[in-house]
Amino acid sequence: xxxxxxxxxxxxxxxxxxxxxxxxxxxxxxxxxxxxxxxxxxxxxxxxxxxxxxxxxxxxxxxxxxxxxxxxxxxxxxxxxxxxxxxxxxxxxxxxxxxxxxxxxxxxxxxxxxxxxxxxxxxxxxxx
Amino acid sequence: xxxxxxxxxxxxxxxxxxxxxxxxxxxxxxxxxxxxxxxxxxxxxxxxxxxxxxxxxxxxxxxxxxxxxxxxxxxxxxxxxxxxxxxxxxxxxxxxxxxxxxxxxxxxxxxxxxxxxxxxxxxxxxxxxxxxxxxxxxxxxxxxxxxxxxxxxxxxxxxxxxxxxxxxxxxxxxxxxxxxxx
Numbered sequence: 001x002x003x004x005x006x007x008x009x010x011x012x013x014x015x016x017x018x019x020x021x022x023x024x025x026x027x028x029x030x031x032x033x034x035x036x037x038x039x040x041x042x043x044x045x046x047x048x049x050x051x052x053x054x055x056x057x058x059x060x061x062x063x064x065x066x067x068x069x070x071x072x073x074x075x076x077x078x079x080x081x082x083x084x085x086x087x088x089x090x091x092x093x094x095x096x097x098x099x100x101x102x103x104x105x106x107x108x109x110x111x112x113x114x115x116x117x118x119x120x121x122x123x124x125x126x127x128x
Numbered sequence: 129x130x131x132x133x134x135x136x137x138x139x140x141x142x143x144x145x146x147x148x149x150x151x152x153x154x155x156x157x158x159x160x161x162x163x164x165x166x167x168x169x170x171x172x173x174x175x176x177x178x179x180x181x182x183x184x185x186x187x188x189x190x191x192x193x194x195x196x197x198x199x200x201x202x203x204x205x206x207x208x209x210x211x212x213x214x215x216x217x218x219x220x221x222x223x224x225x226x227x228x229x230x231x232x233x234x235x236x237x238x239x240x241x242x243x244x245x246x247x248x249x250x251x252x253x254x255x256x257x258x259x260x261x262x263x264x265x266x267x268x269x270x271x272x273x274x275x276x277x278x279x280x281x282x283x284x285x286x287x288x289x290x291x292x293x294x295x296x297x298x299x300x301x302x303x304x305x306x307x308x309x310x
Contacts (some may be wrong), residue, residue, distance in 0.1 A: 015243065
């Protein structure tokens with residue numbers, strides 16, 4: 001009966017002739033290739049980040065332009081009003097939703113008056 | 129080849145002026161032994177060559193992490209073992225082929241490759257070892273073929289000596305059972 005101890009422990013695994021002679025050189029080449037690939041991938045990643053950054057910057061710029069445009073319009077309207085060229089009725093007449101605007105103005109006026117009144121009441125309670 | 133200490137070898141690799149020479153020496157010293165353990169795990173020469181090169185590239189890049197608590201050889205073995213097990217793991221997942229297919233490739237390689245030169249019983253022993261679970265196979269190879277002691281295997285595999293002893297004896301028992309049928 002065969003037993004493990006009777007089997008030779010010889011190495012049965014061979015390598016091609018001259019395998020070890022070129023191994024270090026081939027390994028160095030592989031290392032260099034990987035480094036080059038890493039650098040290349042790093043470059044691609046950096047380019048991608050730059051592209052995404054530029055995309056966001058351009059988007060941001062567009063929205064700034066929109067804001068600037070809106071603020072220019074607001075400034076012009078204020079100029080027309082302060083110069084007495086337009087009055088409240090002109091503005092309401094030009095608005096798409098004059099009733100809503102009027103409601104908002106009234107509501108804010110009421111809030112202001114109520115707030116003021118309440119403040120006065122509180123002050124009165126404190127001091128008297 | 130003039131013997132050189134681990135410390136000297138590490139110094140050579142870490143110095144930009146001498147790193148190429150250090151790398152060459154590291155490979156000259158350890159390539160055959162490290163190849164041996166990888167080949168016994170992967171059987172196929174081309175796979176072993178691939179993993180061996182990756183082992184040395186990894187070692188070279190991470191030499192600064194070598195803590196000098198073990199020998200450079202034990203540290204290299206550890207990387208080689210991890211790379212080999214990862215390779216086998218990747219074969220389980222790649223293209224959804226099951227691991228059995230890769231086992232078949234390794235078994236056929238033992239029968240047909242011109243890079244295998246053992247007699248029939250030696251090949252039969254290799255096939256019996258192949259039937260063991262991967263980690264048990266690794267422990268068996270390190271103990272039986274590499275003649276490493278349990279302390280060294282413990283450092284390489286991060287496994288307790290007790291567990292290693294149990295695993296090895298279990299592996300031997302399973303192999304002996306198979307050899308009886310030869």
